[in-house]
Amino acid sequence: MNITGATRLYAIIGDPIAQVRSPEVFTDLFAAAGANAVLIPIHVPSARFDSIIPGLMAMGNLDGVLVTIPFKARMRPFADRLTAAAECIGAVNALRRETDGSWSGEMFDGVGFVRAVRAKGATLHGRRVLMFGAGGAGSAIAYELAAAGVDSIAIRDPDYDRAVALAKVLHTAFPSCQIAASASNPSNEDMIVNASPVGMRPGDGMPGALGTLAPGTLVGDVIVSVSPTALIQHAMRHQCTVVTGRDMHAGQIEAIMRFFAPAEREATTDGAAR
Amino acid sequence: MNITGATRLYAIIGDPIAQVRSPEVFTDLFAAAGANAVLIPIHVPSARFDSIIPGLMAMGNLDGVLVTIPFKARMRPFADRLTAAAECIGAVNALRRETDGSWSGEMFDGVGFVRAVRAKGATLHGRRVLMFGAGGAGSAIAYELAAAGVDSIAIRDPDYDRAVALAKVLHTAFPSCQIAASASNPSNEDMIVNASPVGMRPGDGMPGALGTLAPGTLVGDVIVSVSPTALIQHAMRHQCTVVTGRDMHAGQIEAIMRFFAPAEREATTDGAAR
Numbered sequence: 001m002n003i004t005g006a007t008r009l010y011a012i013i014g015d016p017i018a019q020v021r022s023p024e025v026f027t028d029l030f031a032a033a034g035a036n037a038v039l040i041p042i043h044v045p046s047a048r049f050d051s052i053i054p055g056l057m058a059m060g061n062l063d064g065v066l067v068t069i070p071f072k073a074r075m076r077p078f079a080d081r082l083t084a085a086a087e088c089i090g091a092v093n094a095l096r097r098e099t100d101g102s103w104s105g106e107m108f109d110g111v112g113f114v115r116a117v118r119a120k121g122a123t124l125h126g127r128r129v130l131m132f133g134a135g136g137a138g139s140a141i142a143y144e145l146a147a148a149g150v151d152s153i154a155i156r157d158p159d160y161d162r163a164v165a166l167a168k169v170l171h172t173a174f175p176s177c178q179i180a181a182s183a184s185n186p187s188n189e190d191m192i193v194n195a196s197p198v199g200m201r202p203g204d205g206m207p208g209a210l211g212t213l214a215p216g217t218l219v220g221d222v223i224v225s226v227s228p229t230a231l232i233q234h235a236m237r238h239q240c241t242v243v244t245g246r247d248m249h250a251g252q253i254e255a256i257m258r259f260f261a262p263a264e265r266e267a268t269t270d271g272a273a274r
Numbered sequence: 275m276n277i278t279g280a281t282r283l284y285a286i287i288g289d290p291i292a293q294v295r296s297p298e299v300f301t302d303l304f305a306a307a308g309a310n311a312v313l314i315p316i317h318v319p320s321a322r323f324d325s326i327i328p329g330l331m332a333m334g335n336l337d338g339v340l341v342t343i344p345f346k347a348r349m350r351p352f353a354d355r356l357t358a359a360a361e362c363i364g365a366v367n368a369l370r371r372e373t374d375g376s377w378s379g380e381m382f383d384g385v386g387f388v389r390a391v392r393a394k395g396a397t398l399h400g401r402r403v404l405m406f407g408a409g410g411a412g413s414a415i416a417y418e419l420a421a422a423g424v425d426s427i428a429i430r431d432p433d434y435d436r437a438v439a440l441a442k443v444l445h446t447a448f449p450s451c452q453i454a455a456s457a458s459n460p461s462n463e464d465m466i467v468n469a470s471p472v473g474m475r476p477g478d479g480m481p482g483a484l485g486t487l488a489p490g491t492l493v494g495d496v497i498v499s500v501s502p503t504a505l506i507q508h509a510m511r512h513q514c515t516v517v518t519g520r521d522m523h524a525g526q527i528e529a530i531m532r533f534f535a536p537a538e539r540e541a542t543t544d545g546a547a548r
Contacts, residue, residue: 056326
């Protein structure tokens with residue numbers, strides 16, 4: 001990979017930023033696709049978000065942006081159009097510049113999880129889901145699970161009101177899925193997803209008390225930095241199918257590459273965005 | 275070279291940008307110096323300069339900026355401190371973030387030219403210079419020539435008032451050097467510098483009528499895209515020492531690398547700018 005004056009830019013924004021893996025992963029994928037493009041890390045100190053982002057989006061050779069913590073909700077207004085998922089969840093994790101210069105926003109966190117589930121050969125239709133965490137990742141995953149036809153989602157979050165608000169928004173979008181905030185674990189779940197930060201720190205246990213799991217239970221965890229987490233270990237002891245944060249991350253990458261499509265963009269651009 | 279989340283950023287800004295060579299050159303030099311840093315091209319459409327630049331300079335992992343046409347004068351206010359040359363000329367072509375987060379600005383166009391002259395084994399002290407072009411490059415080169423002890427500089431520019439203004443500013447900075455705008459070629463010059471755009475387009479001749487040149491005449495040209503230019507060809511026919519735009523460019527690179535010092539910066543930073 002060579003950076004030239006004609007190289008097209010993609011950026012990942014976050015605070016902090018040094019820990020992200022996307023620059024290596026996507027810059028390699030861009031090269032493999034034959035695109036003269038790189039993905040660079042941009043450290044956006046939170047207090048400077050409002051001065052950095054409009055400037056970033058105005059750069060003539062920037063074609064796409066990935067968004068990580070803590071900016072997924074804050075970046076939403078910078079998209080001129082949103083997918084239904086991003087609109088419903090109120091957050092984006094990827095934006096693409098269209099040939100007319102406008103920006104499209106998508107939220108791939110849930111898409112990556114669903115892809116990872118399918119890559120394991122598991123089905124989602126009709127599942128009864130217990131979800132820990134009603135934040136950005138939980139919202140995105142719950143949205144895609146509802147879209148994939150799960151039967152019910154019980155949402156647990158230390159901030160009960162946040163869980164109630166998410167359930168309400170999702171129920172409006174998917175009236176046939178039973179979605180509700182839950183103060184305790186339901187008894188009939190056959191899928192468990194941890195979308196909370198529990199499991200990230202040493203000594204963290206599981207996000208909630210869980211007893212014996214039936215072997216057909218599907219267990220997922222968004223934690224990337226620790227693998228396997230206590231939850232995933234518990235699931236493996238019960239011969240459950242597991243989807244880790246790393247599986248979910250891999251699932252996202254393919255979907256985001258298709259969204260960015262750097263080589264096709266280079267071949268077909270009419271120069272309007274240049 | 276690998277881009278990671280911890281990679282430090284340097285940028286070159288210009289409009290247009292696709293033609294610049296600095297991203298390849300500096301990214302290779304950074305790697306050779308053992309620094310985890312890249313230099314990326316940023317296309318700043320002129321009309322969006324005011325929204326892009328403050329955002330760019332606020333990025334937490336941006337350590338330096340190179341400036342090309344047409345922004346060298348416009349970038350000056352973004353430096354918190356300037357070298358004497360940049361202050362006098364009113365333009366910068368490189369900015370560096372200091373560990374306290376402030377920005378220092380320098381103008382290397384003239385420095386690169388003087389280095390290239392010295393690399394050819396030529397001396398500058400006492401020279402009588404005829405200079406074509408009183409724009410950004412001409413100003414920077416004239417400043418460094420005066421600083422290097424040339425005897426006189428006659429400045430020719432289609433915009434005579436611009437030449438007068440430059441002569442006035444430089445004469446204040448270097449009272450012992452005879453600097454004046456000139457409506458015609460003086461007769462006793464032993465150094466000729468083209469810092470005008472003449473020579474860049476096919477069919478361009480020399481920037482002014484020049485007859486036989488004495489062999490000791492030193493002839494320089496800032497044009498990079500065409501080599502040799504009509505002026506350089508004329509000088510070579512008369513066995514003069516020549517300094518091309520590419521020589522000047524090479525002279526700048528070493529000076530700018532010393533200014534950016536990406537590896538030393540990585541080793542000594544206290545994290546204040548991160």
